[in-house]
Amino acid sequence: MAELNYDQVRTHVLNIIADIALDDDVTSIKDDLLLREQLDLDSMDFLDIVMELKKRHKIEVPQEDYPQLATMQSCVTYLTPKFNQ
Amino acid sequence: MTSQKVDYIVIGAGMAGLASAIRLLMFGKKVLIVEKHSIPGGLNSYYKRGKREFDVGLHALTNTVKPGEKGKPFHKILKQLRIPLENFELSPQSYSLIKFPDKTLKFTNDFNEFIESIHQQFPNDIDQFLSLVEHIKNFNEVALDNETFMAKDVVRSFIKNESLIEMIFCPLLIYGSAWENDMDFSQFVVMFKSIYFEGFARPNGGVRTIINLLTAKIESLGGEVRYKTAVTKIIEQNGAVCGVLLNNETLVECSNVLSTVGNFETKKLLNPELFVAEENIGKLSFTESIFITKEKPHTLGSDATIIFYNNRPNYLYRCPQTFIDNQSAVVCFPNNFKNDQMDEGWLRVTSMANFNLWKNLNSADKKSYLQKKEEVASENIELLKNLLPEFSGDYLFKDVFSPTTITRYTGHLGGAVYGSPDKIRSGKFPETKGLYLAGTDQGFLGIVGAMLSGISITNLYFLQNGSNE
Ligand SMILES: Cc1cc2nc3c(=O)[nH]c(=O)nc-3n(C[C@H](O)[C@H](O)[C@H](O)COP(=O)(O)OP(=O)(O)OC[C@H]3O[C@@H](n4cnc5c(N)ncnc54)[C@H](O)[C@@H]3O)c2cc1C
Numbered sequence: 001m002a003e004l005n006y007d008q009v010r011t012h013v014l015n016i017i018a019d020i021a022l023d024d025d026v027t028s029i030k031d032d033l034l035l036r037e038q039l040d041l042d043s044m045d046f047l048d049i050v051m052e053l054k055k056r057h058k059i060e061v062p063q064e065d066y067p068q069l070a071t072m073q074s075c076v077t078y079l080t081p082k083f084n085q
Numbered sequence: 086m087t088s089q090k091v092d093y094i095v096i097g098a099g100m101a102g103l104a105s106a107i108r109l110l111m112f113g114k115k116v117l118i119v120e121k122h123s124i125p126g127g128l129n130s131y132y133k134r135g136k137r138e139f140d141v142g143l144h145a146l147t148n149t150v151k152p153g154e155k156g157k158p159f160h161k162i163l164k165q166l167r168i169p170l171e172n173f174e175l176s177p178q179s180y181s182l183i184k185f186p187d188k189t190l191k192f193t194n195d196f197n198e199f200i201e202s203i204h205q206q207f208p209n210d211i212d213q214f215l216s217l218v219e220h221i222k223n224f225n226e227v228a229l230d231n232e233t234f235m236a237k238d239v240v241r242s243f244i245k246n247e248s249l250i251e252m253i254f255c256p257l258l259i260y261g262s263a264w265e266n267d268m269d270f271s272q273f274v275v276m277f278k279s280i281y282f283e284g285f286a287r288p289n290g291g292v293r294t295i296i297n298l299l300t301a302k303i304e305s306l307g308g309e310v311r312y313k314t315a316v317t318k319i320i321e322q323n324g325a326v327c328g329v330l331l332n333n334e335t336l337v338e339c340s341n342v343l344s345t346v347g348n349f350e351t352k353k354l355l356n357p358e359l360f361v362a363e364e365n366i367g368k369l370s371f372t373e374s375i376f377i378t379k380e381k382p383h384t385l386g387s388d389a390t391i392i393f394y395n396n397r398p399n400y401l402y403r404c405p406q407t408f409i410d411n412q413s414a415v416v417c418f419p420n421n422f423k424n425d426q427m428d429e430g431w432l433r434v435t436s437m438a439n440f441n442l443w444k445n446l447n448s449a450d451k452k453s454y455l456q457k458k459e460e461v462a463s464e465n466i467e468l469l470k471n472l473l474p475e476f477s478g479d480y481l482f483k484d485v486f487s488p489t490t491i492t493r494y495t496g497h498l499g500g501a502v503y504g505s506p507d508k509i510r511s512g513k514f515p516e517t518k519g520l521y522l523a524g525t526d527q528g529f530l531g532i533v534g535a536m537l538s539g540i541s542i543t544n545l546y547f548l549q550n551g552s553n554e
Contacts, residue, residue: 044165044540
C-alpha cells in the first residue's frame with residue numbers, strides 16, 4: 001500500500017477536527033499555529049481527537065504525547081509514521 | 086438473584102447522569118444507566134395533567150449564548166456531547182427584574198443593561214460594582230481544586246452598600262445556593278457569569294426538548310437507560326467499589342461507578358445505616374405553583390420573563406419557619422421569552438419552603454396537606470395580582486408541588502433542590518476507590534452546571550487515563 005503523504009494525513013486529521021469543533025470553520029486552519037488558538041478547542045476536546053484517531057484509524061496516542069497534537073503541522077509529523085505503520 | 090457485569094454504572098438519569106453516559110458511550114464504553122423514576126430528567130423532569138404538558142422547575146436555561154459567540158460554557162458542553170446548538174431552539178428572555186421594596190434592578194442577556202440599571206439605581210456604587218466585575222472575570226470558578234470560601238465576604242471587600250449586595254445576591258442564591266443566605270464564592274462566580282453575563286433562554290418545547298436531545302443521543306450511541314430501576318446498595322470490598330445491587334434483585338458487578346444522587350444519598354447507598362446530621366442536609370426547598378390562564382401575562386400587565394420578588398429590605402434566603410415564605414418568590418412567565426409558541430398564559434411562582442413542616446403534614450394527614458397546597462396557591466395568586474395589574478386572579482387550571490414531591494421523585498434528602506452544603510468538588514470519595522460523584526453535590530448546579538459536572542468528572546476519572554485500554 002502506498003504511504004500516506006502530508007496532505008492525506010492532514011485530511012484525516014482535519015475530518016476529525018471538523019466533527020469535534022462543530023461551530024468552527026476548519027478550512028482556514030494555519031498549519032504552524034496552535035490549534036487551540038485558532039479553534040474553539042480546549043484540553044477536554046483533545047481527548048476526543050485522540051479517541052477518534054483510535055476509533056477511525058486504530059492509532060494510539062499515549063497521554064505523554066498529547067503535546068505533539070498542538071499544531072496541525074506537529075500533528076501530521078507525529079501521526080504520519082503511525083498512519084504508515 | 087441474577088448477576089451481570091459492566092465496565093461503568095451511572096446512577097441517575099438527571100442532567101448530570103445523561104451527560105456522563107453520553108461521554109462514556111462516545112468512547113465506546115459498556116455502560117449501565119439506572120434511574121429510579123419511570124422517566125428521565127430528575128430535578129428538571131416533566132409530567133402531564135389533563136391535556137397539558139408540564140415542566141418540573143425549568144424557568145430558564147442559564148448561560149445563554151448569542152449568535153456568533155464562541156467558547157462559552159454552553160458551547161463547550163455541546164461540543165463535548167456533539168449536539169448542535171440549533172437543536173435546542175433557544176428563545177431568549179425579554180428582561181428580568183430584581184424587585185425589592187425601594188428599588189428594582191433590570192437585567193437582560195446584554196450585561197451592559199445590568200450595569201446601566203445599577204448605575205441608575207446606585208450611582209455612588211457603580212465603580213465598586215465594576216471592580217467586582219473585573220475580579221469575577223478573572224476568577225477560574227470551575228477549577229476542581231478551588232477552596233470553599235464564602236461569597237459575601239469577598240463581595241463586601243468590593244461593595245460597601247448592603248442593599249446593592251442583597252439585590253445582586255438574590256437571583257444567584259435562589260437559582261443555585263445550598264447554603265442559607267450565602268454561597269461558596271466559586272459557585273457565586275458560576276452563577277454570576279451564567280445569569281448576568283450570559284443570561285436566560287428557554288428551549289421551545291421546554292425541558293422535554295433538552296431531555297429528548299440527551300436521550301436520543303444515548304440511543305444513537307447504542308446505550309439504554311433502565312427506568313424504574315433503583316440502586317439499593319453500592320457494594321464495596323477492601324476500600325474499592327465492586328458492584329451495585331438493584332431493586333429488582335440483580336447484582337451488577339462493576340468497578341467504576343458514577344453517582345449523581347447526592348453526597349449523603351450516595352454514602353447511604355454504601356451504608357444504609359448511616360445517620361446524616363441535620364446540618365449536613367440542605368435546608369433549601371421550594372414549592373411551586375403553576376397557573377394556566379386564558380390571557381397571556383403581557384395582556385395581564387407584564388412583559389418581564391422572570392421577576393425575583395422580595396418584600397423586605399434584606400433578602401432572607403433560608404428555610405422559613407412557616408410552610409412557605411410569602412414575602413419573597415421567583416415568578417416566571419414562560420410566555421415572555423421572545424418566541425412564545427404557547428396557546429395559553431402560564432404563570433409560575435416558586436417560594437422557599439420548610440421541608441419538615443410539609444413532610445410532617447403529609448405523613449400525618451393527607452387532607453390537611455392538600456388543603457395547605459390550596460392555601461399556598463391562594464397566597465401566590467395574591468402575589469401575582471400585585472405584579473400583574475390586570476390579573477383578576479381567575480385561572481383555568483393549577484398545579485402545586487411541595488418539598489415532599491421533590492424528595493419522592495428525586496430522592497434528595499430534605500427536598501433540598503441544591504443538595505447538601507457539603508459539596509465534594511473533586512468528585513471523589515477518597516474512602517472508596519472507583520466511586521465518583523457528579524451533579525448537584527459535586528457543586529455545579531442547574532441544568533447547564535449539572536451537564537458540565539457529568540462531563541468533567543467522566544473525562545477526568547474515566548476517559549483521560551482509560552483511553553488507551
Ligand atoms: C423547582 C425547580 C426549578 C428549577 N429551575 C431551574 C431552572 O430554571 N434552570 C436551571 O438551570 N436549573 C433549575 N433547577 C435546578 C436543576 O433542575 C438541577 O440543578 C439539575 O437538574 C440537577 O441535575 P442532577 O443530574 O445533578 O441531579 P438530579 O436531577 O437530582 O438527578 C439525580 C437522578 O438520580 C435518580 N436517583 C436517585 N436515587 C437513585 C437510586 N438509588 N437509583 C437510581 N436512580 C436514583 C433521581 O431519580 C434523579 O433522576 C430547578 C430545580 C427545581 C427542583
